[in-house]
Amino acid sequence: MPWGVTSFDPIVSAMSCSVNSMRTYPPFLLPFCIVLFAIVVLLPLGLMLAGSLWFQGLTLSSYAALANPRYLKMALNSVLIAGGVTLASLVIGTSQAFLLERIDGRWRRFFGVVYFLPLLIPPYIHAIVWTFCLGSTSAVNRCLAALFPDCVPRVNIYSIGGVIYILTIAYAPIVTLCVISGFKSLDGRLEEAGLLTSTPWAVMRKISLPLLRPHILCGGLIVGVLTIVNFEVPDLMRTRVYATEIFIQFSAFYDARKATALSLPLIGLTFGALVIVQQMMQKKPYVVITGDRRVARRLAPASGPWRLAYFLMGFWLGLSILVPLGVLLAKSLPWQNFRTVLRTSTDEILFSLILSGLSALVLMAASCTWCYLMERSRRWSRFLDLLALLPFAVPGTVLGIGLILLWNRSWTQWLYGSSLILLIAYLAHFIPFTIRIMAANIKQIDIKLEEAAYLASSSWFTTVRKILLPLLRPGLFLSFFLGFVLCFGDLAAPLLVMPPGRETVPIKIYNLLHYGADQMVAALCLVIVLIIFIAAGMLYTVYDRYGKIK
Amino acid sequence: MGKHFFWGSLFVFVLFLTVPHAWAARQVVVYTSADQLFSEPILDRYQAETGVIVKAVYDVEAAKTVGLVNRLIAEKNHPQADVFWNSEVARTIALKQRGLLAPYFSPSAADIPPIFKDSQGFWTGFAARARVLVYNVDLLAPADLPVSIFDLTQPQWRGRVALGYPLLGTIATHFGALYATLGPLRTETFLKGLKANQVTIVAGNSVVRDVVADGEYAIGFTDTDDVHVAIQNGKPVGMHFPDQSGIGTLLIPNTVALIKNGPHPGEGRKLIDFLLSPVVEQALAASASANIPLREAVPAPPALPKLSTLNVMPVDYNALGSHILRSDRFCHELFSQ
Numbered sequence: 001m002p003w004g005v006t007s008f009d010p011i012v013s014a015m016s017c018s019v020n021s022m023r024t025y026p027p028f029l030l031p032f033c034i035v036l037f038a039i040v041v042l043l044p045l046g047l048m049l050a051g052s053l054w055f056q057g058l059t060l061s062s063y064a065a066l067a068n069p070r071y072l073k074m075a076l077n078s079v080l081i082a083g084g085v086t087l088a089s090l091v092i093g094t095s096q097a098f099l100l101e102r103i104d105g106r107w108r109r110f111f112g113v114v115y116f117l118p119l120l121i122p123p124y125i126h127a128i129v130w131t132f133c134l135g136s137t138s139a140v141n142r143c144l145a146a147l148f149p150d151c152v153p154r155v156n157i158y159s160i161g162g163v164i165y166i167l168t169i170a171y172a173p174i175v176t177l178c179v180i181s182g183f184k185s186l187d188g189r190l191e192e193a194g195l196l197t198s199t200p201w202a203v204m205r206k207i208s209l210p211l212l213r214p215h216i217l218c219g220g221l222i223v224g225v226l227t228i229v230n231f232e233v234p235d236l237m238r239t240r241v242y243a244t245e246i247f248i249q250f251s252a253f254y255d256a257r258k259a260t261a262l263s264l265p266l267i268g269l270t271f272g273a274l275v276i277v278q279q280m281m282q283k284k285p286y287v288v289i290t291g292d293r294r295v296a297r298r299l300a301p302a303s304g305p306w307r308l309a310y311f312l313m314g315f316w317l318g319l320s321i322l323v324p325l326g327v328l329l330a331k332s333l334p335w336q337n338f339r340t341v342l343r344t345s346t347d348e349i350l351f352s353l354i355l356s357g358l359s360a361l362v363l364m365a366a367s368c369t370w371c372y373l374m375e376r377s378r379r380w381s382r383f384l385d386l387l388a389l390l391p392f393a394v395p396g397t398v399l400g401i402g403l404i405l406l407w408n409r410s411w412t413q414w415l416y417g418s419s420l421i422l423l424i425a426y427l428a429h430f431i432p433f434t435i436r437i438m439a440a441n442i443k444q445i446d447i448k449l450e451e452a453a454y455l456a457s458s459s460w461f462t463t464v465r466k467i468l469l470p471l472l473r474p475g476l477f478l479s480f481f482l483g484f485v486l487c488f489g490d491l492a493a494p495l496l497v498m499p500p501g502r503e504t505v506p507i508k509i510y511n512l513l514h515y516g517a518d519q520m521v522a523a524l525c526l527v528i529v530l531i532i533f534i535a536a537g538m539l540y541t542v543y544d545r546y547g548k549i550k
Numbered sequence: 551m552g553k554h555f556f557w558g559s560l561f562v563f564v565l566f567l568t569v570p571h572a573w574a575a576r577q578v579v580v581y582t583s584a585d586q587l588f589s590e591p592i593l594d595r596y597q598a599e600t601g602v603i604v605k606a607v608y609d610v611e612a613a614k615t616v617g618l619v620n621r622l623i624a625e626k627n628h629p630q631a632d633v634f635w636n637s638e639v640a641r642t643i644a645l646k647q648r649g650l651l652a653p654y655f656s657p658s659a660a661d662i663p664p665i666f667k668d669s670q671g672f673w674t675g676f677a678a679r680a681r682v683l684v685y686n687v688d689l690l691a692p693a694d695l696p697v698s699i700f701d702l703t704q705p706q707w708r709g710r711v712a713l714g715y716p717l718l719g720t721i722a723t724h725f726g727a728l729y730a731t732l733g734p735l736r737t738e739t740f741l742k743g744l745k746a747n748q749v750t751i752v753a754g755n756s757v758v759r760d761v762v763a764d765g766e767y768a769i770g771f772t773d774t775d776d777v778h779v780a781i782q783n784g785k786p787v788g789m790h791f792p793d794q795s796g797i798g799t800l801l802i803p804n805t806v807a808l809i810k811n812g813p814h815p816g817e818g819r820k821l822i823d824f825l826l827s828p829v830v831e832q833a834l835a836a837s838a839s840a841n842i843p844l845r846e847a848v849p850a851p852p853a854l855p856k857l858s859t860l861n862v863m864p865v866d867y868n869a870l871g872s873h874i875l876r877s878d879r880f881c882h883e884l885f886s887q
Contacts, residue, residue: 070886137764235715235753240886250620252717252878254644397620404624417630491610496621500579500605500630510610511586513756518783 025460030373030380034387037370041391041428044402051405052260062261071245075265077160078228078242084164085171086224092168093175093223094216096313098204100176101183102191104298105310111317116173116536118320120529121328122489122506123170124513125521127236129327130166131157158238166237167227169320174226174482175219178437181478182215183208185444200306214440217277222433222482225270225393242266246395256401263398270393278385325529332522341523345508349531352488352505355419359426360483364476366427367434371442372468374435376450385439392432399429400496407497417499425493430486434479441475477543481536488532576602578817581618582635583609584804585775588839589635595833596824602817607631622650622809631809632818635825639675640723642805643871646672652810654819658826662844666803668868675803675867676826677834677841680860681724682799683790684762684777685769690788698793699771703743712761712770713744714754716881720773720802721755725881726874727800727865738880751885763787773802778840791860798863803844804834 052062065071099105100112118126134140134157141154156162186208194203209216231243243266249259332338374384391399403425407416415421445468453463469476491506498507505528512521582589586608597604609617619641622634626648634651636642645651646668653671666675685695696702702711714721728737750767752758758770759777763785777789791799806825808818824830828848834841835850843850846858 135764135766137766236757238750238752248717248882251617252722252882253875254620254623256620256624401620401624404621408625408628408630410628495610495617496624498607500581500607501603503608507608507610508586511608 025373025376029369030377033369033373034384037387037431040424041431042387044399044406044428045391045394046402047405048256048260048398048402052257055257062255062257063264065258065261066265071242071262074240074242074245077234077239078266079269081160081163081167081234081239081241082224082228084160085167085227086220088164088168089172089175089223090216090220092172092316093219094179094209094212095309096172096176096316097179097183098208099306099309099313101180102200102204102208102298103306103310104301105306107310107314111313113537113540114321115176115317117529117533118169118324119171119173119177119485120532121170121324121525122509123167123230124232124236125328125509125525126170126324127166127233128513129324130162130169131236132327133323134162160239163234163237163239166233167230169324170233171223171226172320174222175216177478177482178215178219178222178440179212181437181441181474182212182444184474185441186211213280214443217280218436218440221274221277221436224273225433228266228270229393229395243395247397250397250401256398259395260398263393263395266393266395267390271389274389274392325526328522328526330522331518332526333519337519337523338527341520341527345505345524345527348503348505348508349528351419351502353531353535355422355504356426356484356487359423359430359487360480362423362427363430363434363483363487364438364480367431367438367479368442368469368472368476370431370435371438372464374439375442376447388432388435390432391428394429396429396490396492397496400425400493403428403493403497416497419499419502421497421499422494422502422504425497426483426487426490429490429493430483433486434483437479437482438472438475441472441478445471473543477539481539485532488528576600576817577605578602578633578814578821579605579607579631579812580633580635580821581607581609581622581631582637583618583641584635584637585839588834588837591837592825592830592833596821600820600824602820604821619645623648626650629809629812632812632814633821633825634807634809636805636807637679638720638723638802639673639805639867640726640871640874642673642807643868644874645807647871650810652808652812652815654808654822656819656823656826658823661847662826665864665867666844673805673807674822674826675805676844677831678801678803678844678857679720679773679775679839679841680791680799680801681720682772682774682777683769683792684759684772684780684787685790686762686765686767687786687788689765689768692788692790695790696769696792698796700740700743700796702749702769703740703747705747707747707769709748709750710768711744711747711749712752712758712767713749714758714771715751716741716885717878719755721771722874722878722881723802723870724771724800725877726870727863729873729877730869731797731863731865734876734880737877741881741884745884759785759787775839775841779838782838791855793863794861796861798861800863800865801842801857801860804841 053059055061096111096115100108100115105111132138134155136154136156136158138155144154157165190207190211191203194207198206229243231241231247234241235244242262246259246262246266249255249262370384370388374381374388377384403421407421407424409416415424449467449471450463453467454460457463457466489506491510494504495507498504505524509521509524512524580593582593589608590606593604593606596602607618607621618634622629622631622645625631629650634642634645642651651672655671656674659667659674659676662674662676666678668674683695683699696704696707701707716722716725725737725741728740732740750761752761755772755776758767758772759780761767762770763780765786774789777787780787781789793799806822808815808822812818828843828845831841831843831845831848832850835843835848835854840851840854842854842857842860844857846856850856
């Protein structure tokens with residue numbers, strides 16, 4: 001076989017996937033990970049679930065609310081919004097990734113550096129920026145009213161369409177990140193061979209996209225889950241969604257039991273979506289890293305229709321980057337606001353950066369280990385996969401209360417009273433997301449590489465360190481970066497377990513928003529975007545030097 | 551070198567997370583839902599004057615988070631806080647009803663009118679805000695303003711009024727107060743009237759202020775601090791105290807309470823004494839929050855109305871606390887349709 005590639009041949013590939021893997025990892029690793037996962041992630045949720053079923057005896061009274069028909073309409077809104085955002089993000093994110101990785105346009109390097117910037121701005125700030133631009137009294141609508149005085153064709157941002165638009169801007173870069181990570185792992189010879197007989201478009205459709213399916217679906221799932229639990233943006237856009245009801249049970253009625261009960265359909269819905277995705281991926285080979293490979297080249301120059309595609313990508317990036325950053329910059333002036341922000345928020349910025357960085361590191365290591373066990377332990381694979389899916393769509397508020405119930409005890413004050421509790425909160429909240437990312441990456445690695453290395457060295461640790469981790473670098477970097485961004489922007493769970501005397505950046509931003517300090521909010525957002533952009537640049541430089549699969 | 555640097559940095563960062571924020575023999579933990587901009591300088595001042603380390607947890611805007619009340623409820627068996635400083639009153643009463651507060655009659659509160667204090671000492675009010683109407687000065691002249699909030703159910707206000715989500719924060723407190731003062735029938739008729747008159751529900755009081763300032767709506771329900779901030783920022787808005795010839799304007803005091811079985815009860819009481827002192831009322835009156843002092847003797851900026859010049863709604867705050875759940879349920883059903 002001239003390419004050394006097994007995935008393209010269904011028979012060889014199926015053989016490759018069904019190899020009876022010898023258990024090479026230490027025997028303690030699996031039970032240790034399951035127990036740790038149960039304590040950190042599942043126990044807080046289990047406590048909340050048990051509490052929802054127990055009120056002076058076993059009862060289902062909290063679940064009676066689910067029969068209320070009012071929730072059905074809100075659930076439909078939520079599904080519609082989540083579906084719309086996911087679909088739009090998949091189309092935009094995958095196209096962007098393909099153009100950036102495979103089409104050689106003039107602005108490729110620049111676009112490749114800035115495309116993730118919208119991800120660094122909290123969705124709530126995106127919503128405020130766009131209400132400023134497209135609200136009913138905005139310049140756009142005033143112009144439309146002046147042009148068409150008789151029949152005013154208003155742009156109505158306060159609608160389900162508006163929510164979909166804003167959340168797509170905020171979340172589409174997640175799909176792009178996931179798919180780019182997949183592209184970086186692909187063996188370039190697969191596409192080059194396809195180019196001998198087909199057009200770049202056909203290569204993308206018939207070779208690249210099928211092999212990247214785990215990454216695309218992973219990105220879509222993350223976007224779908226983040227959307228369905230988001231209520232801040234729909235709230236600002238005056239659209240009632242199901243997640244708002246969960247929040248109201250907490251904030252207006254202090255009813256954690258009913259809030260937990262109302263969370264179950266969300267968890268069930270997400271769980272169902274994940275199971276469907278897994279079914280779609282079953283029995284299909286995705287192994288593309290078999291040892292002998294070549295870094296991919298660009299498939300085509302940006303001419304003809306590709307130039308149009310580049311133009312559209314530039315237009316979208318302009319909308320999603322220039323508009324929010326421009327509005328924030330305009331609102332943050334004069335310049336002394338930046339000095340004020342740096343003077344008053346340095347502690348919060350440093351604390352958030354260190355905390356999110358460490359949490360992302362732990363998330364990366366934990367999800368890598370979990371996915372390794374998931375892929376390599378034949379008997380436990382399905383069980384581990386399902387276990388990791390359970391906490392996917394748990395609202396941060398439910399998790400936060402569960403963490404208090406579990407960890408606020410006299411003998412755990414060393415943990416609950418320190419910032420470690422925040423690290424645990426982030427770990428419990430976001431590990432399903434990074435597990436999905438790592439799972440998509442680990443699927444691409446042929447187990448035969450490890451088996452061969454194990455035969456040569458007889459040491460599992462050496463095999464992991466010298467074979468597996470280098471091959472997983474794109475996934476590791478992505479899970480670190482996305483974990484960092486998710487931790488950095490999280491609000492609900494940290495607020496409920498924040499140690500006294502500490503504060504994170506999102507809490508600071510929301511506090512500033514309350515008393516109308518728009519200039520300070522804008523300046524702080526820009527400072528944060530700049531800091532993370534520089535940090536991401538440094539990370540990318542490290543990746544460029546050490547991270548690429550050679 | 552690189553590896554050593556990495557592991558060394560990691561060790562320092564982990565140490566940074568595990569070490570408590572500050573070691574101090576004398577410390578007090580306060581949970582506060584008062585805006586950080588106004589509460590932080592006051593807590594810093596207390597720390598500077600006494601040497602007691604003040605560890606604060608700040609809430610964020612009510613419409614965006616479940617907030618500290620849920621945290622206090624969840625921490626009931628092992629409280630972490632000594633003091634709860636709430637920017638309104640209803641949630642403090644909810645904590646009292648759940649048995650989370652300890653009684654404390656602060657000597658600093660002796661000259662605060664009894665209506666703003668719990669008779670059993672579980673909470674004490676200070677530095678109030680008022681529920682007012684914010685209006686756009688480009689769209690409405692002072693002569694056009696409604697005398698009463700009940701006028702907003704009239705046809706001339708159809709589709710021109712904004713209201714924050716009525717289950718949260720001071721909005722819920724406002725309707726709870728109407729239940730306690732007017733009774734369920736009149737209050738529910740009023741709320742139905744608002745709904746029928748196409749009142750627009752937005753995310754919170756600050757959003758009401760913003761949509762009125764932008765001219766999207768002519769008038770809206772909000773708090774004095776929100777309007778003050780907008781006026782200071784040069785927005786085209788004005789503030790109107792409704793019902794001065796009727797049931798009166800609702801005053802919502804800040805409240806402070808001692809947490810039952812908190813870790814530092816002695817320091818908690820001292821902080822409460824400080825927060826209830828005239829100095830703090832004066833500072834809050836002079837701040838952008840522009841809280842109305844509950845003591846006549848406390849100096850306040852001339853733009854701020856004196857308590858004695860206002861027709862204040864005669865509400866029994868403990869009764870308000872009892873009515874708020876019913877009010878919330880009714881509003882939940884009415885405005886979710």
